[in-house]
Amino acid sequence: MVVDFRFHKQILYLLLLIFLFNCQFKDASNNHGILFLENRSNKLIVNKMNIHDVINIIGQPHSKSIDNKNDWIYIERVFTKGEYHKLGQNVLKTNNVLLLSFDKYGILKEKNLFDKNDINKIAFSDQSTKNNMTKESFISEMFTSLRSKMYRKK
Numbered sequence: 001m002v003v004d005f006r007f008h009k010q011i012l013y014l015l016l017l018i019f020l021f022n023c024q025f026k027d028a029s030n031n032h033g034i035l036f037l038e039n040r041s042n043k044l045i046v047n048k049m050n051i052h053d054v055i056n057i058i059g060q061p062h063s064k065s066i067d068n069k070n071d072w073i074y075i076e077r078v079f080t081k082g083e084y085h086k087l088g089q090n091v092l093k094t095n096n097v098l099l100l101s102f103d104k105y106g107i108l109k110e111k112n113l114f115d116k117n118d119i120n121k122i123a124f125s126d127q128s129t130k131n132n133m134t135k136e137s138f139i140s141e142m143f144t145s146l147r148s149k150m151y152r153k154k
Contacts, residue, residue, distance in 0.1 A: 037076035051106040074098040
């Protein structure tokens with residue numbers, strides 16, 4: 001029985017090419033939140049839709065405001081694998097936040113969509129809050145001081 005190895009090589013090359021092209025055109029992504037949030041938010045009409053319409057289009061909110069339960073927050077975050085020069089690290093592709101405000105009757109009064117460029121422009125405070133719980137006790141500070149004196153070079 002004679003086996004033609006050229007035929008097997010051609011099949012292997014064909015399978016390799018199919019595999020490579022398939023991997024290049026499809027990005028591996030990691031999704032969090034509601035997909036296509038921008039498209040869904042475009043379907044919302046201010047002063048025309050109510051809470052039930054929003055739930056039918058987008059779904060339940062990820063969170064509601066602490067101060068006002070009529071402010072809803074939706075999130076969409078998509079990570080993809082980076083290019084070869086980034087050594088395959090995850091790259092943030094989409095980071096959208098949708099803020100919806102309703103009046104006391106449940107009518108949509110305002111919608112704001114922030115993408116990753118808008119979020120990068122937000123300034124945060126550099127101040128920090130002091131916490132007494134993280135302070136070490138007097139005894140712990142004393143033992144730390146004794147330990148440093150014991151292991152100090154003479």
